[in-house]
Amino acid sequence: MVVIRRLNCFDYPKVKKLISYLCNDDNDMLAKSLMEEPLGLLNAMMPLKFKFKSESFVLIENNEILGLVTVVCTLGNPYKINIIRLIFKENRYEIGKQLIEFVVQKIGAKGASNFVVTIDECHEELFDLFVNGCGFRQCSSEVLWKIENPMPVNTNLKFRNAQNSDAEMISELYNSEIINIFKPSLLRNKREFMEPVFSGFVPYYKKRFVMYEDKNLLCYCSITTADNLNYIIDITTNDGYEFDYDEILNSLLYEIAQKKRVFYPLIKQKKYTKTSLKFEEYLKNKGYNPIQTSHILVKDFYKPVKETSQAWQVFLLGENQIS
Numbered sequence: 001m002v003v004i005r006r007l008n009c010f011d012y013p014k015v016k017k018l019i020s021y022l023c024n025d026d027n028d029m030l031a032k033s034l035m036e037e038p039l040g041l042l043n044a045m046m047p048l049k050f051k052f053k054s055e056s057f058v059l060i061e062n063n064e065i066l067g068l069v070t071v072v073c074t075l076g077n078p079y080k081i082n083i084i085r086l087i088f089k090e091n092r093y094e095i096g097k098q099l100i101e102f103v104v105q106k107i108g109a110k111g112a113s114n115f116v117v118t119i120d121e122c123h124e125e126l127f128d129l130f131v132n133g134c135g136f137r138q139c140s141s142e143v144l145w146k147i148e149n150p151m152p153v154n155t156n157l158k159f160r161n162a163q164n165s166d167a168e169m170i171s172e173l174y175n176s177e178i179i180n181i182f183k184p185s186l187l188r189n190k191r192e193f194m195e196p197v198f199s200g201f202v203p204y205y206k207k208r209f210v211m212y213e214d215k216n217l218l219c220y221c222s223i224t225t226a227d228n229l230n231y232i233i234d235i236t237t238n239d240g241y242e243f244d245y246d247e248i249l250n251s252l253l254y255e256i257a258q259k260k261r262v263f264y265p266l267i268k269q270k271k272y273t274k275t276s277l278k279f280e281e282y283l284k285n286k287g288y289n290p291i292q293t294s295h296i297l298v299k300d301f302y303k304p305v306k307e308t309s310q311a312w313q314v315f316l317l318g319e320n321q322i323s
Helices: 009-022 027-035 041-045 093-108 124-133 164-176 180-186 245-257 276-285
Strands: 002-006 055-061 064-074 077-088 114-120 137-146 205-213 216-225 230-237 264-270 289-300 302-304 315-317
Touching (some): 009 055, 064 093, 077 093, 093 114, 093 124, 114 124, 124 289, 137 180, 164 205, 164 216, 180 289, 216 245, 230 245, 245 264
Parallel strands (some): 077 114, 230 264
Antiparallel strands (some): 002 055, 055 064, 137 264, 302 315
């Protein structure tokens, strides 16, 4: 008999067995991090708008865990759900399909309107599973470029730390720079650019910066790291202005270098923005190397609304957008 249920603290040996085939030094660390989630029993009982941690669900058959899926609400928009982990036994794609469909139905019933997952372009079978097996659609993609041997220098750019009071301006800038065809899926509200209330539960460190001219927001940047070694730099600029990307990157690299002597910077290129092609040309001219392309897949959860006529069934698309 197949059962899908929430991961609990007694599953540790079975989870270790499930991920042992990964054959790397990180599988024990992964198992331990997974088993920290069931400790948040309060989080499990919360409605979506109050959840502050990720949740994992397991598929069990004959008392053996055959697959696991982990989801987390988007900070600032709890009705936008990110699928951040999917593990199943080799070539058992039907297990992955069951887990994905389970979380879409279960969390969708609680009010979630959108689901998103990012998949490395080399994982073609996983891409096929989400798109052809589970009804997700490809929206756009993001590319990470690696800077070899960074040598940052200080600049005179007038950056400052972003504050919650900047969130509305950042949201307007970010949304205005998205190419129109991608806006229905990728728009973000101002709460998604605010500092999270439960920041201690976020499994990464993120620092945000803004640059103004008079009262106009010209540039929004962020530096994110999950391991204090690899730092992802994300830059959003107003396409109505010309920018010296060397100055912007040096300012951000210098910020990292003030705290870390050894680090590996990665630059995120967002393919869905107006300045993407110009930014890509700059990165190529600098000799930076694209090391990872991730496809953004989305699924909108449709909810039936009250019928106005016996002859028609009407469906309403959730108002919240995927980022």
